[in-house]
Amino acid sequence: MPVSLTNSKLIYETLKECDIRLVSALPETWLVHLIRMTDEDPEMTLIRLAKEEEAVGISAGAHFAGVKSAMLMQNHGFLASINGIVSFAHLYKIPLLMLISYRGTFGERDPWQTQGGNVTEPLLRALSIPYFFLDQVEPVKKRIRQAQTLAESSLQPVAVLLTRDLMWEE
């Protein structure tokens, strides 16, 4: 499977360095290595979801408990989480670190992903969610750290978009 193991490792190491100890995830191709690494790490709690919106509640519970968490999901999972983001994370000022695989953009071969690709960024902007793309290796550590710092200081959701160039090896 041409999902980048090297770059998945880099992302995972950064999450650990950020003291993330709980990850909620719904499987998606680009995230398989990240989910497996979380599952195999005894220091990490992995919660496999039925639907991504659950992760908003789980991360809120973790935040109340003083545990740093992250959400791993596809952009369609972000779409499925929007009510939770607005009426929990925004309403109650809950920090969320959302790592979102950015499907449906340039280079996408799966027709079913393409509509979600069109609306992801307009929706992030409409929701005033700060976001950043990761399409190169070099800024990965710094940007994920910065995203988590901002989520914790601002008590709001922050998104990191994981792109094809980072996650996929053709």
Added chain:
Amino acid sequence: MLRLDCLRSVYSELEHCLVVTIMGAVAAELHSLGHRPNYFYLQHAMGLASSTGLGLALCLPEQTVIVFDGDGSLLMNLGALSTMARYRPRNLVHVVFDNESLLSVGGFPTATSTGTDLEGIARAAGIPRAVTVRGVEDFRTAICDAVHGSELTTIVAKVEAAGPSGYVTDLSLLENRFQFRRHIQSLKKA
């Protein structure tokens, strides 16, 4: 059976638990009995009270977490039952007040009024213990058993579709949220 009587019957048990409620009548009635810093009222995001309880219970295995859910909220996030069952924290008690109604928006009947069985769904999802209660004494017993037991439990409490005249309390959402987190952090230091 009235929800308020159920809550009153277990009020003393709640003192040493972390409590998460859904919005509307459940939140207003618990608040009316006397707010405590260990109560968090999720005043929107229907369906996510159970997920919040799951996150709390997994992160704080030494604490007992009680979620007061409702039929309308749970029906919006039935998948949460499967996620709770998958990780089945022993310190989580999931209570569903089933009044067969979306009471706060005018009393529209939910699917439990036409036969949907939430205890059956919980059991089939893999929740280790699932019970339905119809009387206050049975409710109290079920809560005490679950709080002092060691299995994830879903308690479906069949209650009347009746509630308070209003739902807004004098506790602001953010005040509640920050107080709740601070309370938990103080427990961890103790």
